[in-house]
Amino acid sequence: KIGAFVEIQKNASVGKRCKISSHTFICEGVEIQDNVFIGHSVTFINDSYPRATTAEGGMQTEADWKVEKTVIRRGASIGSGSTILSNVTIGENAIVGAGSVVTKDVPANGIVAGNPAKFLRFIAEEKSKTMTNPTKIPFLDLVTPHQELEAELLAVVKKAFSTAGFIGGPMVEEFEREFAAFCHTKYCVGVNSGTDALRFAFLAAGIGPGEVVVTVPHTFIATTEAISQTGATIAFVDINEETYTMDPGKLREYLEGQCDFDASSGELIERKSKRRVTAIVPVHLYGQTADMDSIQELAKKYDLIVIEDACQAHGAEYFSKNDNVWKRAGSMGHAAAFSFYPGKNLGACGEAGAVTTNDEAMAQRMKVIRDHGQAKRYYHDVEGYNGRLDSIQAGWLSVKLRHLAMWNEARRALAHRYHELFADADELVVLPVEAPWTRGVFHLYVVRVQDREGLQAHLSEAGIGTGIHYPIPLHLQRAYACLSYRKGDFPVTERVAAEIVSLPMFPQMTREQQEEIVNRVMEFAETRVWASR
Incomplete structure (x- = not known):
């Protein structure tokens, strides 16, 4: 009409x-x-x-x-x-x-x-009213966004088929330009995973055997795998109990209490191992940035490289008091690593990753490293890796990147709605804290409770998915027994790891679903209070 x-x-x-x-x-x-x-x-x-x-x-x-x-x-x-x-x-x-x-x-x-x-x-979609189990709520919905974008995503495949451009090429270059602009950096290098993004950033920065890299034990093992695989040694510092990111005070304690600075050589030497400390890897966790001003001040004082692990922080922002400006995750260190694993805020339909940097020489080195060490076909200046980003994944990421800002806004709105719904939880449920210097993108909504396993079982019975990120701190993992850390070395990380549970968080979540989640959590928490009286 x-x-x-x-x-x-x-x-x-x-x-x-x-x-x-x-x-x-x-x-x-x-x-x-x-x-x-x-x-x-x-x-x-x-x-x-x-x-x-x-x-x-x-x-x-x-x-x-x-x-x-x-x-x-x-x-x-x-x-x-x-x-x-x-x-x-x-x-x-x-x-x-x-x-x-x-x-x-x-x-x-x-x-x-x-x-x-x-x-x-x-x-609230009509289909939710007709579901066999109306309370069945996934931890993460990867179906709906791909159904919504199906025509655009299939167009990328058709383009690849019609041009036979499957590895590298214009679609990869286009995504690299777009993602660099999104992160407010000059360069982006597409690679085949977030793990390779970290590894290649370390290698391009010159980090290698005989050196020490400082990071946190509360992160996914890819952060530390990439350090070890360059030949460097890992040193851990504890996290802040509210933000779950690197505690700058603990970093200072390590640098000044466990290391000696040689003013003549300009080198910082770890007292225990006698190895040179060369880099810091702050992890932007759950969609929130680490306190970068404080970390970078220490890095500058001791001439250390800063590589951001931004694998969970696509679009997150940090307010730098030093520069009086908001900065995007991925634009603050010498380089930054991103993962595009399917469940990320910006996820591929398979494995993919990228490194952002403002350093042209680092970007060029990473392009060589990702392609078997060759800058020109069959001319190999160094040994490299098969770490290239394929064109179909890059094309899909370009499609999704156009929606990322809106998806992130939706996640922020959902997080604030969670805060409102849990307003009466008091000490029963510890909510995530968004630091005043960050605009988080809530890759995950992580709460803390005393009986995590009981809560997960209760929610599972109601058809509600949950996750744990991460249950065992890295310093207590068998893979790092060689580092000789013991239980009690990082008490904040250990306390947090025992209590955290990730609640459902995805942009398409409805108000009704969110209310059901909170009602079920509070139902469980209140029964535990009565049981303890």
Whole structure:
């Protein structure tokens, strides 16, 4: 149904069973799918930088500009008076509030409003009402986002098939440019996993045998595997009990209490091993950055390399008081490693990773290392690795990168909603703390409880998935028995590891699902309180 005074230009398409209200302007390049509602006086734009004249001063014609597409997917609703900019996709069943200015993609079932439009929440999908078990809530939903992006993801595969470009090439280079820009860095080097991203960053920084690299015991083993596999030795320092990231005070204690600084050589020597300390690896954990100003001040004092482990922090931000500016994870150290394992905030459909840096020489070295040590085919300056990023994964990551900001906003909104719902939990459930110097992206929502195994069993019976990240600190793992650490060496890490449990967290989670999770957690916690009386 088309209202009065609606203008629909050539090469615009309108699907079946749509209602388009009066005084709406639909320009060339707009695709409106079936069952879409559009309110009164909605305006679509198909040019990011409209101009009346050319650079030479003549009037522009159709030959002087390129149409930028906009897609309104099936079942979406756009409120009256809204403006939809070009290169935007509004997802299935999404709702745009009246008077909004939409500048970026809206996820399926999402509600946005404002100028510019901001994500508010997700609509409870009808299918959740008809599920056999309506309380079945996965720890992570990897199905829905791929169904929503299916057409775009399959287009990447078709492109690879038609060009036979499977390893490296334009799709990898395009993603590297896009992700470098996203992280506010000059360079990005795509590799085949987050583990290789760490390993290649260490190698490119010159870290090797006989050296010591300092990191935390509360992280995934890939952080330390990559250190060991360069030939360097691991030294651990404890974490902050609120943020779960490296405690700068403990780092200072290690550097000043367990090491000696040789002013003549400028080297920091670990007293126990007599080895030179060369690098620090702060881990941005659960989507929150480490306290980088404090860490970098110590690194500068002792001339140490800083490599960020940003494998869980795609898009996280840190406010640097030293520079009075917000900085993206991945832009603060000499280099930073990212994982694109499928469950990450930005996940591939398989293994993938990347290193970001502002150091051109490091970027070039990593490109050589990832490709068998060759800068030119069959000319090998060094031994390297088979660590390349394949083009299909890179193409898929480019598609998903366009949605990452909105997904991260959704995660933040869900985390704040968790905080509100757990407001009366008191000491029964210890909630994650977002430090004042960080804007976290909540890769995980991790709480602490006294009876973790009991809570997990209770939630499992209710059909709710959970995780533990991570149950055994690295200094107590059998793989690192050779380092001679003992229980009690890092009490904060050990205490945290015994109590943490990760609750479901994914952008498409509904309000009803989240309320069910919190109700079940509180149900369990309160029964334990009564049982102890």
